[in-house]
Amino acid sequence: MKFKTGIVFFLLFAYSNTFSQAITDFLIPKELSENANAIVKESKEKLEIINSKKMVYQVSKKIIVLNEKGDEAAASYIYYNNERNIKTLEVKVYNMMGNEIKKIKKSDFKDVASQDGFSLQQDGRIKYADYTATTYPYLLHFTYSYETSDTAFLPRWTPFDDYLVSVENASMEVIYDSSVGFRKSEKNFEGYTIQKVETSNSIKYTLSNLQAQKREPYGLSPDEYFPKVFFALNHFYLKGYEGNASTWKELGEWFYEKLYKSQTELSPETVTKIKQLTANAVTDEEKARIVYQYVQDKTRYVSIQLGIGGWQPMLAKDVDRLGYGDCKALTNYTYSLLKAVGVTSYHTVIQNDIYKYDFDEDFPIIQGNHMILCIPAKDNIWVECTSQKNALGYIGRSNEDRKVLIVTPEGGQIVTTKKYLTKDNQQITKAKGKLDISGTLQVNMNRSFQGSQIDFRTHLESKTPREQEEYYRKVWDYYNSLKIKSYTTQRNQDKSTWEEKFDLEIEKYASVLGNRYLIPLNVFSRDVSIPDKTRNRKQPLKILRGYVDSDEIEIEIPDGFTIEALPEPVLIQNKFGSYEAKVTMKNNIMQYSRKIQINEGDYSKEDYLLYRDFMTEINKFDNSKASLIIK
Template structure:
């Protein structure tokens, strides 16, 4: 193959940071416990943003052996400038601290380009006894990536029963073939898709093929399943049973802690606090470290674990307290569902489920600071797999919808003759707005002041925090900020008038980017509501003329309302509310949404002029 970047068709370079020139993934399933995966990937990186698409690494552990690992680098004209053999790759633990997972490792190559474009040819092969993880086919792995040619094949010569699911194939140049012993896919000349602001995740629109075996081996454990119930039952019996053993001394300690407490939820709160105080989280890279959690007594001994180990440990502690809970598999961070219609090994994180008379409680066991029963935006509002002794059950985690994510601000502002102001504020945050703020409690005084000045109110020059008091009410999941603030030279003063922007402390100036032609659906990822109430006093010697009328906007995307109320000649009230609704809307609605946000942003800059008496 000629690797010159000059040979890439112009239409494939359009909107592309990288072009996959050729990628082939060939998987051979030799037996239930024998799989060979061979990949050859040629990627031309057009600019610095394309570097992330190189991905020269391979993972291994006790049951996965790397048998081939090479990389070649070519310049823009296709001349080879670097060659790497397996010994040139850096070999590191896949674990961030701790020794419980010492067999989980990654070999990677971190190449720093001299010029752009450049081309990488990456070749790897590994053999594994784990057939539970069959690599998915994701021919276009994100926005701004073009694909000249992509191929994927699975050879299954022994005819082990398998299932497949094809997602988002429509509209893409994909060819597929299938027989009893082989499945293949290919894609050619796929242009890069340009990301648009407030769009859906690429996972929701780009093609994907998922394949899984009905009979498989996972880290030395044989299994069979064709649905989530069977998978959950296998997981409970083969991976979790026997991992929840605790030393008698720890059991006794837990039983003493909950002695006299009858309500299982109150018991769970005590146990959760015990776990948070005792443990710390260590990270294990996705796909490494197996699916079997470290035994609870080991975590109890060393005081740390990954999500699997800490969740299993918490479950064992709750068992000791007589509280039922279930190990639960989830996709964390980016909001993704476990596919309820296609059972396969999915997820990248584990949380704990507590049944509670139809109102499930969910526990994040990797955080030392998260309130009991609060998930935040890390694992909220998504389908998860709850693993019970009777089998797997798909449930949905807590939804923090729109007005649940509430911030209320009450304050008083005193303007002075020299244009400065003093203010007192009480800001109360709940839902995901709590999630955004509760970590502020860990800031030093200097860090907190810097946070307010550079992040929260960076649009206010000369702002100073005179005093601050934070209260993290973990019981009710409410975060309160009591602040005293001063701002010098806030108002503009001349001989005739005193002019100031009335929205001092919660200016929302977000306006979505303008597109001549919108191609992707509009997604408002998170809804919320802000309610502000300020009493504003003007300086002595000035008088209020007519205040602005009520401003009110109401759309399918949310609402906005501002009311001014005169109290006396020197005082008025400023009441403002903004509510944004989460949702996915057709691309045709984007202009309407942009217009709505532009109207808000414009009114947020409203200035009031007062005159001397």
């Protein structure tokens, strides 16, 4: 039997004595298939920086996909634009017998606009290989190369793409002209065996035989855990603009002078109008609130990535005329309006993500995927200009508590955005209900979300009433017969909260056993999950955000009931937080109160089991019941 060169050594060296075992465990070494959906068989990357206006990048990747979940690791696509010229592009697919089953040439790649779902116009495009696997495992060999005049963004080396992917061999070689001020920043190398060979004008990294890592509950994001290397130039070129970035101050100066300063012009009519609107405002914050409301009422978010539009905002007067813009355009428009009424603000470049992502104070580099606005004050006011609903100063979980770049006329500065403290992130529930003799509960509930917890509901603003109701049924899916008689759910801009009101009927809320009624005490917050068990945990315990949930519930009980048993008051306190619950009965009113606080923090991996025990206890007490007897 004849095998292709790329496949044969799976079988020759597999830890197996039979062909059938080789089909199952064809990767070398065998342990790399453990926990893996895909294996990076070989990844070779080479970056050659000719000068500050030219670089060439070559990639060859062989990826073994073991199952359907591993298909994503073998996704084959390349971004290009007017400045990025694709030289070579090809995909070959092999089955485990070594036979080529698919070949996709450059001309066969699908070619689509680089759309994000909001864009009106973009000049960037994506070529991607359209391959759907029919059998597993298979090996995909993806090769490409391109040449570009843009050197502001150098490819980074990330040998691990994600959890559940093994790496047999991965390398990255960079050859550079020493006059361009080449720099590198190595992250998360601890615990990994990475070879590095460096000369006066080149560097090469190699990593071999690393097993797939499982995502651990309350663990680290891939960005925090997997090794990576950033590369940058002190002297770069971006779509016709030369720049310098040896310091954040210098990079900020370039942003301001080349990209922002020329884009702030407004029409005289708009300047006059905004001055009139703010004429009676006394403080900068009062003026900012008026300007922010004006922007929210007048504009909507639409992404535009045309030319240097990925980094330079539209003209403020064009946003004013058209009524739309992307994050940069709307931020710049707000900046320009504030400037017109004498309020200082700064464009702010940020990495918007649910995980907290810090810009490295010691490694200036063009990065980030979003822009917000900073109004300097004792406590800086941060403004999310793409939202038509946010209250001034609310920036949400995806922007809070991270190091970002603010751009001033004097240059760039790294600062930290607003942090929502544990005490700020509240869910407050108050309810009154009436139980009837059949066990059905009629209940009215008010709930308020504050701080970062608002983000758990804001997606409902774009939903239909039917979709909203379906969402709430999933929230309370522990009820089989929940009837939502009426409700309101909406943002309260004045208070910077999210408010809910419900009129509900819950059939068989109480379990009726003869003349005994078992009544659950926690009506609305039985959603505390128990973290999964983990064996041989490798990562520390990371609680990304703290929060406080409190409930006050009153349930009116029909006449004729006597107490058989009420749960004892509960108080648990430890470094992870606290839990308190108690129930009392006065006349025919059962009063239940509950408060849980979880503290944000980084804890040792050994703490994980203690935290799991803590959450297990909370879950148990959240399911406590009162026992009443009817005469």
